[in-house]
Amino acid sequence: MVFKEIVKNVLRREGGYVDHPDDPGGETKYGIAKRSHPKEDIKRLTKKRAEEIYYEEYWEPSKAPYLPHDIQETFFDMVVNMGKRRAVKILQEACNSKKCGLVVDGLIGKMTIAASRKIDASRLKVFRILFYADLIKRKPNLKSFIVGWVRRAMET
Numbered sequence: 001m002v003f004k005e006i007v008k009n010v011l012r013r014e015g016g017y018v019d020h021p022d023d024p025g026g027e028t029k030y031g032i033a034k035r036s037h038p039k040e041d042i043k044r045l046t047k048k049r050a051e052e053i054y055y056e057e058y059w060e061p062s063k064a065p066y067l068p069h070d071i072q073e074t075f076f077d078m079v080v081n082m083g084k085r086r087a088v089k090i091l092q093e094a095c096n097s098k099k100c101g102l103v104v105d106g107l108i109g110k111m112t113i114a115a116s117r118k119i120d121a122s123r124l125k126v127f128r129i130l131f132y133a134d135l136i137k138r139k140p141n142l143k144s145f146i147v148g149w150v151r152r153a154m155e156t
Contacts, residue, residue: 094127
């Protein structure tokens with residue numbers, strides 16, 4: 001998939017304006033949170049501007065275009081949902097179970113990209129869901145999001 005197709009799916013999953021009291025990101029629209037983008041007018045954010053932010057701040061820095069096509073959308077959706085460093089760590093953990101010997105450091109480079117060619121999207125989805133389950137144990141106040149997170153993980 002290419003960026004335009006993937007971001008279209010991300011925008012659909014993220015939806016419009018939300019200001020959920022349990023969301024640590026604060027007010028959010030199309031997945032762009034006020035906490036991480038304090039200079040953006042979230043209520044007036046357009047899809048076009050959200051796409052620009054995703055491309056410049058998420059797609060390119062995450063190195064998603066260098067990953068195998070079948071895991072690009074899952075990985076990019078993880079970057080959007082939980083941040084690049086956490087998404088890379090989950091990718092590295094999924095690869096490490098295949099004895100790739102990666103250091104789980106949250107930094108994506110040649111070794112992580114090469115190791116990612118040895119896994120498939122379903123494996124990455126499982127490790128993503130395991131992260132969510134662990135997160136709920138550590139932060140029970142986020143429990144209201146678990147069904148949506150798992151649905152989202154399965155959908156990508």
